[in-house]
Amino acid sequence: MSDLCSPPLSAVPDLWFDDGNIVIVAGSWSFRLRRGILAFQSSVFRDMFSLPPSGSQDVYDGCPLINVSDDPNDMEHFLKAVYFPQYFPPGISQEVEFGVLRAVLGLAQKFDVPFLRRRALCILSDAYSTDADGVPSLSTPSWRGRRDHPSLDCLLAEIALAREVNAIWLLPRLYYEVSYADASDIIIGCQEASDKELRNSVLILCFAGLQRIRAAFEPNFMINPASSCSSRAKCTQRRWIAFGKTFHLRDTPQLFFSYSFTEDVDSGACASCQVAIITDLHTRRKELWDAIPGFYGLLDWDRLKEMKREETSLKGSAWGEVICS
Numbered sequence: 001m002s003d004l005c006s007p008p009l010s011a012v013p014d015l016w017f018d019d020g021n022i023v024i025v026a027g028s029w030s031f032r033l034r035r036g037i038l039a040f041q042s043s044v045f046r047d048m049f050s051l052p053p054s055g056s057q058d059v060y061d062g063c064p065l066i067n068v069s070d071d072p073n074d075m076e077h078f079l080k081a082v083y084f085p086q087y088f089p090p091g092i093s094q095e096v097e098f099g100v101l102r103a104v105l106g107l108a109q110k111f112d113v114p115f116l117r118r119r120a121l122c123i124l125s126d127a128y129s130t131d132a133d134g135v136p137s138l139s140t141p142s143w144r145g146r147r148d149h150p151s152l153d154c155l156l157a158e159i160a161l162a163r164e165v166n167a168i169w170l171l172p173r174l175y176y177e178v179s180y181a182d183a184s185d186i187i188i189g190c191q192e193a194s195d196k197e198l199r200n201s202v203l204i205l206c207f208a209g210l211q212r213i214r215a216a217f218e219p220n221f222m223i224n225p226a227s228s229c230s231s232r233a234k235c236t237q238r239r240w241i242a243f244g245k246t247f248h249l250r251d252t253p254q255l256f257f258s259y260s261f262t263e264d265v266d267s268g269a270c271a272s273c274q275v276a277i278i279t280d281l282h283t284r285r286k287e288l289w290d291a292i293p294g295f296y297g298l299l300d301w302d303r304l305k306e307m308k309r310e311e312t313s314l315k316g317s318a319w320g321e322v323i324c325s
């Protein structure tokens with residue numbers, strides 16, 4: 001064994017326990033921890049600790065030392081989430097920073113900490129509905145800032161995380177948003193990006209998806225009056241006006257995210273046409289939503305929702321954690 005004294009390691013104060021019996025080192029940051037807690041929560045650490053001590057085991061401050069290759073900041077977030085229940089509690093979707101969420105989820109996946117993985121996936125899943133009708137009622141997650149639309153960088157970071165942890169049910173919604181990203185963002189981003197491979201593969205996928213969406217959603221149904229229309233000439237005129245106002249639905253994600261359709265048809269058209277046009281739009285909207293995963297080569301919603309249930313619900317645990325909807 002060798003007791004390492006140099007180079008000096010920076011102890012992270014909140015995660016340097018006097019009675020700790022293992023030292024984890026990430027970069028130049030060190031964490032002195034009770035290994036029993038780490039082993040209880042993480043099968044990866046449990047397996048690591050169960051190995052017989054070797055003669056070359058490094059020691060720091062009298063404790064066995066384990067080097068990890070992860071970012072020190074990420075490791076701090078992750079270890080705080082493991083040791084301090086209040087640091088990453090269930091149901092914090094509107095307050096959590098994306099960097100914290102990414103660190104906790106990514107490392108919970110890597111080190112196999114099921115309760116943290118589930119908790120983080122609940123937060124992500126609550127932010128992005130898998131049901132068309134649930135989309136408009138969701139608040140924008142805090143990490144997206146106050147912009148009407150998230151930046152391309154933000155969307156790509158969310159996609160990278162969802163892919164990394166195999167949270168496939170999040171992807172249709174995220175790909176759909178990327179499909180409508182601002183063209184100048186895409187051009188500038190592609191020139192400057194460090195993650196060109198991810199960026200290019202996602203953009204090609206989303207551009208192809210956009211072509212399929214455009215082919216699938218035809219708002220022409222709005223032009224023809226209802227069969228029980230009581231005022232065909234007037235209603236045809238009102239329908240054309242509504243059609244003109246809503247034609248942009250083909251080129252924006254507003255169809256799902258914030259658009260209120262009723263205002264465009266609630267004056268002028270007869271009652272039958274008002275009901276018919278809104279019903280038709282909701283039907284087409286639902287059909288389009290159902291088809292979106294397929295446009296991006298993903299599993300259908302039923303199977304995606306089943307995956308979501310599997311990954312975010314408790315399985316016989318007696319620990320009383322909040323279950324996300």
Ligand SMILES: [Zn+2]
Pocket residue numbers: 225226228229230231232235269270271272273274
């Ligand atoms: Zn009518």
